[in-house]
Amino acid sequence: MRLEHVGRRHGLRGPWVLREVSLTLPAAALVRVVGTNGSGKSTLLRLLAGVDAPTEGRVGGRPARTAYVPERFPAALPFTAVDYLVHLGRVQGLGRAAARARAGEWLERFGAGEHAGTELAALSKGTSQKVAVAQALLADPALLVLDEAWTGLDTGARAELDTAVRERLAEGATVVFVDHDPRRLEGEALVVHGVGEGRVRELTPPVAAAGHARVAAGPAGLARAAAAGLVPTAPALPAAGPEPTAPRVSATPAGPAPPVRITVSGGRSLPSLLPGNPTTAPGPDGTTLLTVDAAHSDALLGALLAASWHVHHLGTEGVRV
Amino acid sequence: MTALLRYQSGLLLRSQRWLAPLLLYAAFIGVGVQAGEPVLGALGFASAALLPVSAWSVRICLTQEPPAARSVVAAAAGRGRAHLAALLTGAAWPVLVGTVAVLAVTAIADRRGVTALAAATAGLLAALACALTGAAVGALTARPFLRAPGWSLAALVLGSLLALVTTGSPAKHAMTALVTGARTATADPPWLACGGALLLAAAASALACRATARLE
Numbered sequence: 040m041r042l043e044h045v046g047r048r049h050g051l052r053g054p055w056v057l058r059e060v061s062l063t064l065p066a067a068a069l070v071r072v073v074g075t076n077g078s079g080k081s082t083l084l085r086l087l088a089g090v091d092a093p094t095e096g097r098v099g100g101r102p103a104r105t106a107y108v109p110e111r112f113p114a115a116l117p118f119t120a121v122d123y124l125v126h127l128g129r130v131q132g133l134g135r136a137a138a139r140a141r142a143g144e145w146l147e148r149f150g151a152g153e154h155a156g157t158e159l160a161a162l163s164k165g166t167s168q169k170v171a172v173a174q175a176l177l178a179d180p181a182l183l184v185l186d187e188a189w190t191g192l193d194t195g196a197r198a199e200l201d202t203a204v205r206e207r208l209a210e211g212a213t214v215v216f217v218d219h220d221p222r223r224l225e226g227e228a229l230v231v232h233g234v235g236e237g238r239v240r241e242l243t244p245p246v247a248a249a250g251h252a253r254v255a256a257g258p259a260g261l262a263r264a265a266a267a268g269l270v271p272t273a274p275a276l277p278a279a280g281p282e283p284t285a286p287r288v289s290a291t292p293a294g295p296a297p298p299v300r301i302t303v304s305g306g307r308s309l310p311s312l313l314p315g316n317p318t319t320a321p322g323p324d325g326t327t328l329l330t331v332d333a334a335h336s337d338a339l340l341g342a343l344l345a346a347s348w349h350v351h352h353l354g355t356e357g358v359r360v
Numbered sequence: 361m362t363a364l365l366r367y368q369s370g371l372l373l374r375s376q377r378w379l380a381p382l383l384l385y386a387a388f389i390g391v392g393v394q395a396g397e398p399v400l401g402a403l404g405f406a407s408a409a410l411l412p413v414s415a416w417s418v419r420i421c422l423t424q425e426p427p428a429a430r431s432v433v434a435a436a437a438g439r440g441r442a443h444l445a446a447l448l449t450g451a452a453w454p455v456l457v458g459t460v461a462v463l464a465v466t467a468i469a470d471r472r473g474v475t476a477l478a479a480a481t482a483g484l485l486a487a488l489a490c491a492l493t494g495a496a497v498g499a500l501t502a503r504p505f506l507r508a509p510g511w512s513l514a515a516l517v518l519g520s521l522l523a524l525v526t527t528g529s530p531a532k533h534a535m536t537a538l539v540t541g542a543r544t545a546t547a548d549p550p551w552l553a554c555g556g557a558l559l560l561a562a563a564a565s566a567l568a569c570r571a572t573a574r575l576e
Contacts, residue, residue, distance in 0.1 A: 050575060051575070085431065088431075088434075088435040089434065089435055089438065089439065089573075090431045090434045090435050090439060090573075091439075091573055091574075091576070092439070092573035092574045094574065105435050105436065106432075106435060106436060107431060107432055107434075107435030107436075108432075109428040109431050109432060110428075111428055112428045112429075112432075113426065113428065114426055114428060114429045115426055116371065116425070116426070116429055117370075117371065117374035117375040118370065118371075118374065122370075126363070126366065126367040126370060127367075127432065127433070127436065129363035129366065129367075130363045130364055130367060130433060130436050130437050131436045131437075132363075171428075171432070174432060175432075178436075184435065
């Protein structure tokens, strides 16, 4: 999915909130959006989710299954929690029985099972937020947009949402999020976009450092994890030591990381847009050799495994393992 | 689309917001139509009363969701499709109510000179023309074009009135056909007015659905 020179203003003559935004969202990637209050983070997320259309520019390649969790969900709707979720599940393309089953399942996961039959208007703020999060996860979205979705949730539900986000990533979905807590999913974001003064620029996320360190230290371990069917996104592996929380950009080491080479075979046809835009070359014995930036290697592995590819070998370029 | 329509209808029915326009229509019919009155004139009145009711019903459906809930549905189904579902739901219920009213009026009014079938056909077409014109008025005077409730309501009332009296409006055309028919006791089905209303409503909803993601 990509945005090309996108701008957005409120109404016909309102002030511009965002201008000249060009960015690409890779598949199977966690994307964090940062910025100060009122900088236009929510506007960017609404454009990505398709809630708002851009005033200028183009948004292309949005997956059909898109789900969005708004900042505040004070839904004064005349439905019970489970009825609302069934309606939303059906809007997202599920059958009635499947929608009802999923609705119950997700309410249970977030610890709101006993409120299934409660009217939405009577729910507490936190439980109402759980319903808002549950509706987004009902139909396995390929693009999940979370606008401070963790706010108002209790500790258990926050951890559950973290887990749900990792599950979506493992299945090849793109997750875009804003959260005021800098430690939220720390070190797992593949891309960080900073919003400020109406512009969006890509910041180098701390994962570049962590990812590089991990790959350089133990590619064989990563390959084993891959062979065992684990998706080596950050949660599957310990982070490479404690990282400073702020400023996030300063965590990047000086100097470029060597590219990572991944030898793979089989699997379904690859998505056209792989994380990190790897270069592809034929390898020995009918395999395919992908070369990618160290910063994007974890996300690329995730995407490959999600598409049932077999990973033969993994190593940094110029280093024999 | 079926799921969206079901969701919008669920919202409308469970919130009981349908009650006020229905009561208004019942009051119109109760005051304006008497048993034993010439059938075509009574049908003309029943159709005309449907126009503001339909505009109001469409406005209710467009504004009944809180913005957060609307965003959630827009992400899942597309902003334009969600808007279209609200428009269709808002227009479908008045059409249903109008159909019942036309059949009831045909049954109790004085049918001298016209067959029940001819009267009912003309009445149904006129009711459809008025409901669709009203829906177009509702679509153009609510979100995303007019968001302030005061201006929106004022425009809705004025628009409904104008749609009933302006020459060239499909609703006015359909009513004129019935009222003239009542004088000569000939039921001319207002096909042309109905087609015009359909085009008008389609154009208004296409405009509204395209504008909603851009203007809001």
